[in-house]
Amino acid sequence: MSDSLMTITRVLSRTLVAASMLVSLLPIDVAAQAPVAPAPPPGPVARMPDGKPDLNGFFQSDHGGANWGLEPHKEAFTGGGRGVIIDPPDGKLPYQPWAREEKASRARPERGYDDPTAHCIVAGVPRSLWVPAPVHIFQTPDHVVFLHERMSWRTVYLNRKTHLPDTIRLWQGDSIGRWEGDTLVVETKNLNGKPWLNEVGDVISHTATIVERFTPVNANRIDYQVTVTDPSVYTRPWTAQIPINRQPGEMLEVACLEDNQDLKHLKEVRDEARAKAAAEGAK
Amino acid sequence: MTLKTCCVTAALILGIAAPAVVAHHSFSAEFDITKTVKVTGKVSSVRWSNPHAWIYIDVPGEDGKVVNWAFETATANALFRRGWRKDDLLPGTAVTAEGWLARNGTPTANTSAITLPDGRRLFAGSAPNEGTTR
Numbered sequence: 001m002s003d004s005l006m007t008i009t010r011v012l013s014r015t016l017v018a019a020s021m022l023v024s025l026l027p028i029d030v031a032a033q034a035p036v037a038p039a040p041p042p043g044p045v046a047r048m049p050d051g052k053p054d055l056n057g058f059f060q061s062d063h064g065g066a067n068w069g070l071e072p073h074k075e076a077f078t079g080g081g082r083g084v085i086i087d088p089p090d091g092k093l094p095y096q097p098w099a100r101e102e103k104a105s106r107a108r109p110e111r112g113y114d115d116p117t118a119h120c121i122v123a124g125v126p127r128s129l130w131v132p133a134p135v136h137i138f139q140t141p142d143h144v145v146f147l148h149e150r151m152s153w154r155t156v157y158l159n160r161k162t163h164l165p166d167t168i169r170l171w172q173g174d175s176i177g178r179w180e181g182d183t184l185v186v187e188t189k190n191l192n193g194k195p196w197l198n199e200v201g202d203v204i205s206h207t208a209t210i211v212e213r214f215t216p217v218n219a220n221r222i223d224y225q226v227t228v229t230d231p232s233v234y235t236r237p238w239t240a241q242i243p244i245n246r247q248p249g250e251m252l253e254v255a256c257l258e259d260n261q262d263l264k265h266l267k268e269v270r271d272e273a274r275a276k277a278a279a280e281g282a283k
Numbered sequence: 284m285t286l287k288t289c290c291v292t293a294a295l296i297l298g299i300a301a302p303a304v305v306a307h308h309s310f311s312a313e314f315d316i317t318k319t320v321k322v323t324g325k326v327s328s329v330r331w332s333n334p335h336a337w338i339y340i341d342v343p344g345e346d347g348k349v350v351n352w353a354f355e356t357a358t359a360n361a362l363f364r365r366g367w368r369k370d371d372l373l374p375g376t377a378v379t380a381e382g383w384l385a386r387n388g389t390p391t392a393n394t395s396a397i398t399l400p401d402g403r404r405l406f407a408g409s410a411p412n413e414g415t416t417r
Contacts, residue, residue: 075310077310077311133361149360250362252352254333258332259331259332260328260334261332262333262335
């Protein structure tokens with residue numbers, strides 16, 4: 001697909017023939033699914049005027065199905081997952097027993113309603129980088145800002161060395177960053193513990209410290225590693241690794257709450273399970 | 284059971300298509316991965332809802348009765364990036380839809396692909412190679 005600009009307006013409509021839906025764009029090559037010539041090799045890492053890597057642009061992670069499981073898993077509807085955990089070496093999340101049980105509970109259909117993203121709330125850190133949606137990175141000498149397609153953002157402050165007071169708790173946490181050579185090292189604290197790590201309910205709490213390392217390796221790819229240290233959930237820190245690749249095109253709007261059909265259904269599933277449990281408890 | 288028998292049977296049991304919804308969570312709880320379906324019919328409407336869009340297709344059964352099937356897809360943005368355009372699915376467009384059958388017995392499916400009159404086959408669910416290098 002070429003880099004031409006596309007004018008996008010709302011694509012949501014209850015009637016397909018709404019004339020107000022205007023989409024003008026270049027035709028997509030129908031042969032997109034046919035074999036294409038190999039792309040030329042990517043160029044070197046782009047640089048800002050101060051010599052630091054330039055991470056600006058439109059990307060999507062090669063998430064390996066992480067939004068449906070950080071460990072290797074088979075899942076036909078979403079394509080399964082290769083497993084993204086590189087430490088511990090067995091690729092498994094080092095859960096404390098209570099957290100393992102909580103995760104198992106969250107995987108049940110009646111708990112789908114408890115996933116904050118079902119309510120269109122942010123996916124949080126680091127889940128926003130492995131949901132199946134792109135991200136635009138906007139960088140200045142003092143800030144790196146991740147813009148997520150469900151219309152949320154996360155700011156990494158390069159001009160601050162200490163975190164916000166501990167009493168301030170945020171959905172995206174508080175991220176401060178520094179360059180170590182060509183690697184952007186980001187530490188995030190001040191989490192509110194409310195997000196889930198993915199749709200299957202992997203757990204992160206307000207006691208977590210997250211350290212991310214973004215290392216651009218060429219003009220089109222960032223190697224991403226994230227280490228989660230969460231003493232109330234896990235028995236030790238763990239690290240995941242996912243490539244983040246530059247994409248053609250640009251951000252679109254995802255107005256998650258518009259004509260949202262899933263949320264009421266998830267509530268019905270939850271309420272049905274509760275009614276059933278109450279009826280059985282009353283016997 | 285052939286697909287057409289399946290469709291006709293469903294039509295006889297249900298009479299009309301129930302408005303189908305699917306969980307954002309737990310596809311496997313709502314759809315049966317072992318039951319693939321393939322229907323051919325005409326688009327009756329498209330609902331660009333969140334977090335999944337729905338394509339409704341009128342499928343004639345062997346008995347001549349038309350069953351309105353509901354095929355769930357990824358979000359509009361994800362479809363757009365896979366080459367879908369809104370004009371591809373105007374009412375009356377003849378399509379073949381493939382997917383996995385809902386467990387609740389209604390004519391509802393989670394879409395794997397839609398084939399358009401010009402022969403393009405567009406994928407509708409999760410793209411396994413999404414996010415890989417371009």
